[in-house]
Amino acid sequence: MKALSQKRRHPLAVLVLLALALLLSGGLYAVATATNEAKAATSTSYSAEDIAEGQKLFLANCATCHGVDAEGTTDGTSLIGVGAAAVDFQVGTGRMPMQMQGVQAQIKPGQFNDEQIMQLSAYVASLGAGPTIPEEQYLDVSQGDAANGAKVFLANCAMCHNAAGVGGALTRGKYAPTLMGVSEKHIYEAMETGPQNMPVFNDANITPEEKRDVITYLKSQEVNTSVGGFKLGSLGPVSEGLLIWTLGLVIVIGFTLWLTSRAA
């Protein structure tokens, strides 16, 4: 103890302290993001052949905007470290390759088959560690809890995607798309990678089990028969107001005309 107190004024003490502080904060960060890192580490199941095929596909279809080494250009972001999940989502839902430059990639029929998507994912995953394709167990809605999913969904997702998950507007032409009819895997990947304007909900924020609950809730919303009759798009008071001013008003006028048609 005495030796330590004598050496605390040593010129190198500051450097030692700094090194210790860096080690500590770096270590804490590593622990905090360990859940993601752990998953990135497991993404080694792709064969070298997949990666090579993926690179060919990438050069032919994606390199114009993302650059030949996926380092990004003014027209497209860098794909190093975005992970297989991002590729699987963007290409799998048809958003990539992009139909046109715009505020947001539009959904369209997919351009690649499952194998090609896997190969592209393999290539991008080989560039740097990132979120991987979700494991089957987290996509199995029979294991999920819809009630907890509703809680998580209403607290995190409904402000952009609408309480019923039918989508909503963002600024300047951007929007949150509908979640009805989106596959379990793609919902999971969207939460994991935060495509377009969506924030990332990593595993420390919403755990894989909670993500499964959210998917379970959304899937239960899809299959639930509407208890109150036609849903009117689940858009709330606007479609209700529109209905009363169109159908409601027309029916009322129809009856008033009928009732007064025999007037003197």
Place this chain on the structure above:
Amino acid sequence: MSTSMQSDYKAKTASGRIAHYVDQRVGASGVIKEFGRKIFPDHWSFMFGEVALYSLVILIISGTFLTFFFNPTMTSVTYDGSYVPMKGTHMSGAYASTLDISFDVRGGLLIRQIHHWAALMFMMAMSVHMLRVFFTGAFRRPRELNWVVGATLLIVGILAGFTGYSLPDDVLSGNGLRIIDGIFKAIPLVGTYLSLFFFGGEFPGTAVIGRLYTLHIMIIPALLLLLVAIHMFMVVLHKHTQYPGPGRTENNVVGFPVGPVYAAKAGGFFFIVFGIIAFLGATFTINAIWNYGPYDPSPVQAGTQPDWYVGFGDGALRLWPGVWPWPWEFEFLGGTWVLSVLLPFALMAGSVMMAMVFWPWIERWVTKDDRVHNILDRPRNAPFRTGVGVAGIIGYSALMIAASSDLIATHFHVSLNDVAYWLRFTFVFGPLIGFLITQRICLALQRKDRELVLHGIETGQVVQLPHGEFIEVHKPLDEYRRYKLVSFESPAPIPAQPNKKGKIGLMEKTRAGLSKIWFEDRVIAVTPAELEAAHHDHHGPAIDKKQKGSLEQ
């Protein structure tokens, strides 16, 4: 009624004796004799007030049912009902009981939906009724005060709707209350105190649902019923207006007596309205509160809108610029003045409402027309007023549509910001454009009426006369139709009149200016002399329709 009748009259049947017994004691026959012979004119456009009244009755009936099951408390409970996605969620008693009404009370969801659709129908019927009264000039003397009662009914109706919308305590209704809280706080100097007073502390507190409940089921319905009673009493007192037609004058009412046909018809109409609302309630989901989840002050969900009749207020808030061209708030007198909330309400939504309430006096001031009017105007025969009405509809609609700007953006694939820019333009310039176009259409329709009266209907038969000339045969209008087309006034502008001191004040100059704009362009009704002249001349119009001057009386 009289004692002598008692001894004279002896009913033959049992029911007759009972009726006589009752009548001897309450004297109902006198009331029925008076009211049952009351004449009401028959026209489809006169029936929207009735629709509103019947919707109110349906609201009270269905609302009473809901009070049996609704629990107006903000005490936290754990939901344990039938709706799986909410199981185990902590929520207020109000929200839990609304879920119970929807999923566990037999017929509860149907009644809830009937109640809500009836509210939308009530507000719509009142609005359409008010538009009918406006466009036909039925608000003129002696009915100005009843117009104000009607406008007040509309405003109280909005309050009724809003307090009801807030009761379920889901995220949607809580977001609405949050805006109300913001509006309270934007009131200069006293706003914060008003908000604390209303919510019983800081928003959302634990008191507001109970307070809203008292307002919604007791105070506001009582106000509505009182106003309806005054409204109906005045209708009976003033007698109903009627459209112009042969045999109809300012001093009579042509139509059917209340008893027996009209009463039966109106009674039947109640069930028709009930049927329409029940159809809507049974077929279309309204306010799916289970989607929104229990209220939590942190989230605001996409697609959060008020019911349509509050939309104009929400739209005004959305259209008002936030920081352009300067931040709309400043510090003054020890408080922050939040003009970006205060001005949309006071200026945009408020001015539309106030112009509506005071219109009868604005019109009377400009036209100097203080006569009693029991005969309605056809809208085309009052081009200026009709133009103003359309301008009002456009201004109001721009605000209402702005409340759904986000849904317009997603459904028409346009930018949310552009929707706001376009609606701002529409709110400012749309009324003016709408006014000009409508006024021109009215004048054109009046000219078409003149043409019809003077020359009759084109038959399409072309006849060659003995001397070789071709003419088209025109079939003259029958007298009934012609009467409708010629029986209107077309007042000329009234120039500024000097007052008692012989001076023309600024107000009078303004009035004269407005009067000139109001009546400068006008088409007068065909006079008997013109008709005579037209009948003698088979070749064409006896007068030049284009020269307005020659048409001046």
